[in-house]
Amino acid sequence: MKAIGIDLGTTNSVAAYCEPGQTLARVLENSQSKRSTPSAVSMAGDEVIVGEYALNNALMAPENTILSVKRLMGRDFNDPEIEKVRERVNYHLTAGKGGDPRVHVLLRGEARTPADVSAMILRKIKKDATRKLGEEVTHAVITVPAYFKEGQRAATRDAGEKAGLIVRRILDEPTAAAIAFGVEVPNPDKHRILVFDLGGGTFDVSILQMVQPKPGHPQFVVFDYLGDNWLGGDDFDYIIVDRIIAWVKERYGGDPASDLRFRLLAKQAAEQAKCQLSEQSSVTITIPAATNVRGVKVDVDDLTITRAEFEDVIESSVAKAIDLANEALRKHQLVPDDISDVLLVGGATMTPLVYERVEGLFGKAKVRSTVNPMECVAFGAAVLAAGTTGVECPNPDCRAVNDETAEKCQCGTGLATARTVGNVKVDDVTGMALGIRAVKGTDADVFVPIIPSGTPYPLPTPRKEQFQATDRKIKVPVFEGNDLVASRNSEQGVIECELPEQFDANSPVEVSLNFDRNRIITVTVSVPGSDFFRTEPLRHGQPRNTPLTGEKDGGRRSQEEELADAIEFANRFLDAYEVYMEPEQARKLRGDIDRGWRGSGGPRIAQLIMNDILSCEVAIRLCSADRAREGATPEETRKIQGAVAIVQQAWARGDRAEATEKSKTLNAIVKRTLERRQGVAEVPDRDYGGLLAVLTRD
Amino acid sequence: MSDDVDRNGMQKILDMLDYSTELSEQRAEHHREMSGLLLSLLDVMDSFDRLLGEDPCAAEQGVAGTCRLIARQLGAVLEGAGVRVVHPVGTAVDPRAHEVVGVQPAPASRGGIVLEVIRRGYEWHGRLLRPAQVIIGRSDEEDSR
Numbered sequence: 001m002k003a004i005g006i007d008l009g010t011t012n013s014v015a016a017y018c019e020p021g022q023t024l025a026r027v028l029e030n031s032q033s034k035r036s037t038p039s040a041v042s043m044a045g046d047e048v049i050v051g052e053y054a055l056n057n058a059l060m061a062p063e064n065t066i067l068s069v070k071r072l073m074g075r076d077f078n079d080p081e082i083e084k085v086r087e088r089v090n091y092h093l094t095a096g097k098g099g100d101p102r103v104h105v106l107l108r109g110e111a112r113t114p115a116d117v118s119a120m121i122l123r124k125i126k127k128d129a130t131r132k133l134g135e136e137v138t139h140a141v142i143t144v145p146a147y148f149k150e151g152q153r154a155a156t157r158d159a160g161e162k163a164g165l166i167v168r169r170i171l172d173e174p175t176a177a178a179i180a181f182g183v184e185v186p187n188p189d190k191h192r193i194l195v196f197d198l199g200g201g202t203f204d205v206s207i208l209q210m211v212q213p214k215p216g217h218p219q220f221v222v223f224d225y226l227g228d229n230w231l232g233g234d235d236f237d238y239i240i241v242d243r244i245i246a247w248v249k250e251r252y253g254g255d256p257a258s259d260l261r262f263r264l265l266a267k268q269a270a271e272q273a274k275c276q277l278s279e280q281s282s283v284t285i286t287i288p289a290a291t292n293v294r295g296v297k298v299d300v301d302d303l304t305i306t307r308a309e310f311e312d313v314i315e316s317s318v319a320k321a322i323d324l325a326n327e328a329l330r331k332h333q334l335v336p337d338d339i340s341d342v343l344l345v346g347g348a349t350m351t352p353l354v355y356e357r358v359e360g361l362f363g364k365a366k367v368r369s370t371v372n373p374m375e376c377v378a379f380g381a382a383v384l385a386a387g388t389t390g391v392e393c394p395n396p397d398c399r400a401v402n403d404e405t406a407e408k409c410q411c412g413t414g415l416a417t418a419r420t421v422g423n424v425k426v427d428d429v430t431g432m433a434l435g436i437r438a439v440k441g442t443d444a445d446v447f448v449p450i451i452p453s454g455t456p457y458p459l460p461t462p463r464k465e466q467f468q469a470t471d472r473k474i475k476v477p478v479f480e481g482n483d484l485v486a487s488r489n490s491e492q493g494v495i496e497c498e499l500p501e502q503f504d505a506n507s508p509v510e511v512s513l514n515f516d517r518n519r520i521i522t523v524t525v526s527v528p529g530s531d532f533f534r535t536e537p538l539r540h541g542q543p544r545n546t547p548l549t550g551e552k553d554g555g556r557r558s559q560e561e562e563l564a565d566a567i568e569f570a571n572r573f574l575d576a577y578e579v580y581m582e583p584e585q586a587r588k589l590r591g592d593i594d595r596g597w598r599g600s601g602g603p604r605i606a607q608l609i610m611n612d613i614l615s616c617e618v619a620i621r622l623c624s625a626d627r628a629r630e631g632a633t634p635e636e637t638r639k640i641q642g643a644v645a646i647v648q649q650a651w652a653r654g655d656r657a658e659a660t661e662k663s664k665t666l667n668a669i670v671k672r673t674l675e676r677r678q679g680v681a682e683v684p685d686r687d688y689g690g691l692l693a694v695l696t697r698d
Numbered sequence: 699m700s701d702d703v704d705r706n707g708m709q710k711i712l713d714m715l716d717y718s719t720e721l722s723e724q725r726a727e728h729h730r731e732m733s734g735l736l737l738s739l740l741d742v743m744d745s746f747d748r749l750l751g752e753d754p755c756a757a758e759q760g761v762a763g764t765c766r767l768i769a770r771q772l773g774a775v776l777e778g779a780g781v782r783v784v785h786p787v788g789t790a791v792d793p794r795a796h797e798v799v800g801v802q803p804a805p806a807s808r809g810g811i812v813l814e815v816i817r818r819g820y821e822w823h824g825r826l827l828r829p830a831q832v833i834i835g836r837s838d839e840e841d842s843r
Contacts, residue, residue, distance in 0.1 A: 029726075032826075033729070033730070033733070042793065044792075044793050053793040053794050054793070055797070056793040056794075056796060056797040056798060057791075057793035059799060059801060060793070060801065060810070060834055060836075260799060261748070261816050264816065264831060287745075288745035288748065288749060289745055289748035289749040297749060
């Protein structure tokens, strides 16, 4: 069993390995003895080919060769970014079947998700790394850009799992670079690091904090990032190619641009010249017998390009990157002096103009030259992969370290919210707020954050917000972003449900959101003080349907998903409240869960499981009380706790009738508490398609 | 005493493992350096190919004839080092050995067949050193697939 780090790049991917307990990582060469693998997939007949071979095949099968699939990860077909990608690629993009809005690529006519394609790349990386290490690679830390949204991260994790890897972590690329840097720093006490990542086709700038609460345990928190998805060093090569073509035209009077062999030679010469210009002030390009002009072979033999000339033409691109770095600083009222270290990542940062401009902005001493720009992201991922020992049980009385694949600790506690532990600690925080679209006044496009940006996760308890229904058919669109207008943020999914008949259309409704350790978002919609609730995970990797309006709850999700959710909730319910259930109630619930697992429960098994839970009067009321206690005033909390204690005492005495009776009193207190907390809603007077209304508090 | 023996024995094994890792790293490094050198020499060979390849008659005359001799000399050196030319024209395209840099319309029978080599490919001791850059035939049938 080996764990590796993978920098899954837009153009190239790099795998690295670090021995457990050590901090020195090394790149794992692929089966072609190359230090990186092109992130490309193609079809040769019915066979999938990946990496360099796929690039070789790109012209043979342009429509079946998928390049830059990272740009598509976790996006919907109607995403504006997809439109830009479509203009630049030869393969076909489409939405999924049956109204699934996620973008798919067509490979020999078959629609595949970007995660499927990335899985093909990861499978090759896993295979090559296994061969190199002589032992099966089973675990990996995979890096993603810091700006990746939840859907994109989930798609990357999905790709890793499809490739047969246990994904220890989805790690931000700048954090990985900082880990590679951090392990080399003797005393990484407090550092505010700016990562300047100029790759082949993308630019990202991130600011992160590194602290070391105890020796040998550095912690990293990314607190902002900006980027340009279409700015990179590949353009620099073409600037030199254009210069070579212009030189031939001027010297010989013929245009070589249509000569395929010449273009290939010019591109090769340009790549070499770009590297040489990093070391020298000028370079002379020589291409013997470069092309034919009017039937005569001609040479490119005295073409000198100075660094100054080269810098003149790349100046605007570099200035754009520097402007973005300044903007990232301004966003946090920071000045360059507030940055302690600058890390240069990506091949284009080896261009002198780029690193000189960065040095000019921050000071030469802060730009860390010990970090390898091409490989540091994979190194950092490898260090974390090697340093991860498992997940820590969230039960404060246990804290045992469990394997990442375990769902429950030996003490019985569920591990969904467990934190990853190891030598290197990375505090994951949400980069953007997570919330819902709601109605405020007459504005039906208001974004209400529930989990603010910068919140560490996994969360010990869900974050909640109260609303008022505008209809008994409820629609909760979940968004991620920092804009107050919901539609300017990124939609992550929609939860729909219908309030039972005893509730009116303006009932108070509570929405709670939670992240587990795999960054899966769980949404719970409930009516405070009642037994009604609906819990659903947002499943990015699963086929989705476009949100339906006005349709009965359940039209959007498959029976399998309903069942999975019911089982998940039932297991959590058993964990927390089994002690307040009659043995036969617990047995019945377990039996139905088991039938659900085995697929022998028929189409209504999910509903049966939920009915089992609702029939546990005492347990479900204690569950409601726990929910009501969060956010309650001290006085309300005292009352609830008192009522809970009476129920628990009666139960402990074995007086079931008394416990049930007292649980009704508890329920009334819970209901009153929640009603008092409601405030006054701005009740909408028109149809908002089931969106919830924001409450204004007195 | 037996502890010491065990410890010494273990240390020898560890040293041996270190040594074998070191050796294998040295071999890999040597392989990388040698590949780099050979690839640079192939660039020179390419220049001769471009100069002489399309005009065989000129090869026997004057400077061009001398160039052909030098090219032959270089070819022999490369062959002596285990480098072999790949001859793919007329064979089915194989992305593992051929980099497709162009396509030409062709009848169905020539679809997916290498029609022309733009830059020669080479193997080194049976392993691909550099793929051939090739132009292949593409039939209407393939276009419609």
